[in-house]
Amino acid sequence: MSITEKILCSKTHEYIYEDENNTYVIGLTDYAVEQLGDIVFLELPEVGTEFKKGETFATIESVKAASEIYMPISGKILEVNNEVVERPELLNEDSYEKGWLVKIERTGDEAELGDLMEYEDYKEELE
Secondary structure, X not given: OOHHHOOEEOOOOEEEEEEEOOEEEEEEOHHHHHHHOOEEEEEOOOOOOEEOOOOEEEEEEEOOOEEEXXXXXXXXXXXXXXXXXXXXXXXXXXXXXOOOOEEEEEOOOHHHHHHOEEHHHHHHHHO
């Protein structure tokens, strides 16, 4: 199964999928990474920090622009991908397998997933 078959995407270009037992992986979609161009800096939150859906949880800079990354659902940071902080170009190489950003424990309810789109619908909305 390809990763794009299990992810949900937000209108602000974050993706999310359930890893195991209420743990979710969050990252940036391939489209967002393409739009940013060469990524040179990434700042991620500390483990244990809690965010509400829609809050900024990370900052990313490319040669073109700086952007904020928003939390697609409410959650508590369980793990941060330090490798991608040290080597932000990993995002350009593979934003899904190697370039995930954080793993969270969901703290909001199931309804928060309701306005996220399946990858195919997300791609269609971009056209």
